[in-house]
Amino acid sequence: MVEEVWRKGPWTAEEDRLLIEYVRVHGEGRWNSVSKLAGLKRNGKSCRLRWVNYLRPDLKRGQITPHEESIILELHAKWGNRWSTIARSLPGRTDNEIKNYWRTHFKKKAKLTTNNAEKIKSRLLKRQQFKEQREIELQQEQQLFQFDQLDMKKIISLLEDNNSISSSDGGGDVFYAPHQITHSSKPFGYNPNSLEEQLQGRFTPVNIPDANTMSEDNAIWDGFWNMDVVDGNGGNMDVVAATATYGPRKPYFHNLVIPFC
DNA sequence: AACGGAGACAACCGCAATCTG
DNA sequence: GCAGATTGCGGTTGTCTCCGT
Numbered sequence: 001m002v003e004e005v006w007r008k009g010p011w012t013a014e015e016d017r018l019l020i021e022y023v024r025v026h027g028e029g030r031w032n033s034v035s036k037l038a039g040l041k042r043n044g045k046s047c048r049l050r051w052v053n054y055l056r057p058d059l060k061r062g063q064i065t066p067h068e069e070s071i072i073l074e075l076h077a078k079w080g081n082r083w084s085t086i087a088r089s090l091p092g093r094t095d096n097e098i099k100n101y102w103r104t105h106f107k108k109k110a111k112l113t114t115n116n117a118e119k120i121k122s123r124l125l126k127r128q129q130f131k132e133q134r135e136i137e138l139q140q141e142q143q144l145f146q147f148d149q150l151d152m153k154k155i156i157s158l159l160e161d162n163n164s165i166s167s168s169d170g171g172g173d174v175f176y177a178p179h180q181i182t183h184s185s186k187p188f189g190y191n192p193n194s195l196e197e198q199l200q201g202r203f204t205p206v207n208i209p210d211a212n213t214m215s216e217d218n219a220i221w222d223g224f225w226n227m228d229v230v231d232g233n234g235g236n237m238d239v240v241a242a243t244a245t246y247g248p249r250k251p252y253f254h255n256l257v258i259p260f261c
Numbered sequence: 262a263a264c265g266g267a268g269a270c271a272a273c274c275g276c277a278a279t280c281t282g
Numbered sequence: 283g284c285a286g287a288t289t290g291c292g293g294t295t296g297t298c299t300c301c302g303t
Contacts, residue, residue, distance in 0.1 A: 010271075010297075032288070048289075049272065084291060095291075096271080104268055 007041040011050055015040060019047055020055055053096045060092025064101050072098055073106070 007015075022038035028051065031044030040047065064072070068090055075086040083095035083102075090098065 008273075030288085044288075045274090046272075052290095053271075081292065099292075100270055104270085 005041070006035075006043040006046065008046070011042075011054075015042065016050070016055060019051060022047075023051060023055075049096075053094045058092060059094065064093070064097075068093065069101075069105075072102065076102060076106075 011019075018038045018040050019034065019042075022034050022040075026033070026037065031048040034040050034044060034047040035042060042050075071089060072086060075089055079085050081099075083099045087093055087095040087098050
């Protein structure tokens, strides 16, 4: 049996054209049929690679943007050399492209800063673990919260009766779950002597490290800086606006204001 | 102008996982 | 369940271009 001799090396425009035409007619896949059906003297692997990395119409050409670069850095710290996994977070970019970009831009630097990379990796791991733990806690709290709702209504009602406090926010009823009152959940025109302030005494406050005095170890908090900022009207604020309104940023959980049903 | 080094990108290779008959 | 085919992935190499000397 005569071994098929496959062409190697750079692709020609004509080969590209044949491959594009093949995919247009037959779709992606069955790459080993390309040589027969399209008359290409390339093996299936080569055809697939050429299509995936170069000819696919949804590919984004051009330089990696700073934003994409930061995503690559972050995901590489998280996943390591799992290029295809990283590529899934960057629409239009291929694993090969990201791999090449990493090698040319970061490999050398990474060598020099192996220790830093380890630190970042460990920090991200801590962050991840914290988030997971927090999610579990939140789920538990929300379950408790459901059981506690009637009881809470009574407490609020009692507080209002005792202090003659009337709600002045003009909106619907707003309830702050245990551990969940933070400055970012306070509406505009927030009155420090309002009901919610009083309610804080009922719950264990969240222990929030100050952003300006954060140590390396509690840097896990900084992941929350990137969450959406929700203003008192339910809209999103950018970080600058939020800082102007609320002062230096503190960690928060923006979805922790739970209205009564 | 010629040369060499570095960067960027394309393509190949080997292996493992998955699919298919 | 199994063997061969196919596909996907990550590492590596090859090629081209640019730039400094």
